[in-house]
Amino acid sequence: MADLLYPPVIGAARAWFKALDLRFDIRGTTHVPSRGGAVLVSNHISYLDFIFTGLAARPAKRLVRFMAKESVFRHKVSGPLMRAMKHIPVDRSRGEDAYAHALKALRSGEVIGVFPEATISPSFTLKDFKTGAARLAQEARVPLVPMALWGTQRLWTKGHKRDFGRNHFPVSIQVGEPIEPGQEESALSVTERLRDRMQELLEAAQRTYPATPQSAADAWWLPAHLGGTAPTPAQAQAL
Template structure:
């Protein structure tokens, strides 16, 4: 079936990126499979992360079907768009339906996007990962492609006003080599491997990041361990 909505949405996003004068540092897009089912597994630091994770799949000419909370699908504006782009609603009280939906998409050769932290990390460090992505990969026999994002939190994240001005914010995107479940590997073990790989990619993106705080009051987007004023992981859990 022809994709009537997704390509125009991508074109609009690209025009928006240009208007914002965003600068991208993207590496590793060759690791996204050009055909067949796959899971893109990313860290989560911004409300816009699905856009940037999807951007990483475009060189492979793949469209990503993201798993997102069902409230987004109930919104009068975003709902019709999400359904038209074949994203996958997740009702956290009935997660099995979303799991089956994602499994069907993977079996049909789609790329599915997952944020295993489930919610945005207020500390901008990796939270604990849910094991659902690993279980999906094992059952569908598809690879897990790790993705790390950095800088997206400066645009719009939890607890801070969105900033869509022409601030020339850099955005770092790192894609790692696909991971495959080892024979008899547990979902917990595979989840741990994916998390470790995303941590490595995140640190790589942070080291290469050219952006610096614009004064002492602009350190909120940096984690505490990097000298920023973001909550520590323990403080973020308490919040």
Template sequence: MAEFVYPPVIGAVRTLFKALDLRFDIQGSEHIPRQGGAVLVSNHIGYLDFAFCGLTALPSKRLVRFMAKESVFRHKISGPLMRGMKHIPVDRSQGEHAYAHALEALRSGEIIGVFPEATISPSFTLKTFKTGAARLAQEAGVPLLPMALWGTQRLWTKGRPRNLGRNHIPITMRVGEPMPADASEPVASITGRLRERVQELLESAQRAYPVRPKSPADTWWIPAHLGGTAPTPAQVKDRG
């Protein structure tokens, strides 16, 4: 089926990123298969993570269909674009419809993008992973593609103003090797292995990140366990 919306959107996004003079460090894109279904799984720290995750699939000439909350599809601007790019709306009260849609897409050879934390992590650490990604991969008989990104929270994240000036912000991304989701393995076990791998990739991206804060006031985007002033997971839970 012809793609009339996705390629122009990619072009616009790449133009925006160039205008912002973002500095990309992407490793592991070769792990994205050139054909066949797969579930791309990433941490979630900023509102633009969809666009960044999708960039990792471009060298393989693949388009990623992301599962996103339904409210994004109701927005007068993002809604038509999301539908045109064939992303999948998720109504949390009726999640089985989104699951069935994603499963059908995987079986037809699509790559489905999932943020298993289900929402942005204000602590910038990994939250508990929901089991949907593992279930999808297992039932469709496709691999999981773990990845992690870092630096996107500095552009636009929950509770912070947008920072979309020409500030040369580095964005670091790491894609791991495909992980099998064997039918004989419990979904909880697969999910545990997946989270461990995403954590490893996240730590790799953090170690490679070239920017260190110049003052204590600029440590809001760094997790507390790394010496930053982002809220701890416990503090986030207490607020929620």
């Protein structure tokens, strides 16, 4: 079935980015394979991360099918859009259905987008990873493509008002070399390798990010270990 809605949605997103005057630093998009199945794996710091993760696949002319919580598909606006773009609903009480759906898509040559932290990280650091992405890649015999986003939390994230003003926010997107999971390797070991690589990409994005907080009140989007006022991982977990 042709993707009739997905390309116009991408076009609308690009127009919106221009209206917001976002500045992008996108690196490593050549690591996204131009054909065949792959699991694109990103950190999760914003409600809009699926848009920016998908943007990383556009130079390879790939459309990403994201695994997202089932409630998004029940929403009267987002639901029809998500279904039309062939994203994959995840009912956490019946995760095996979403897994089977994603596995079938990978074997048919699709790119599946996964946020292994499952939910937004309020500390803007990497949380513990679920092993689902690794298991999918192993079973489908496809690569894991790690990536990191930075700056997206300034637009809209958990516990803060969204800011869609014309603020010239920089957004960093770093894509790393594909990871080939060993067939005899445990999913936990693959996940640990994936998380280590994504940590490197995230730190690189933070080092090169061309903006700093302009005041103490503006330091909320910077992690505590970098001098910001975001909660530490322990504080975030307690909350």
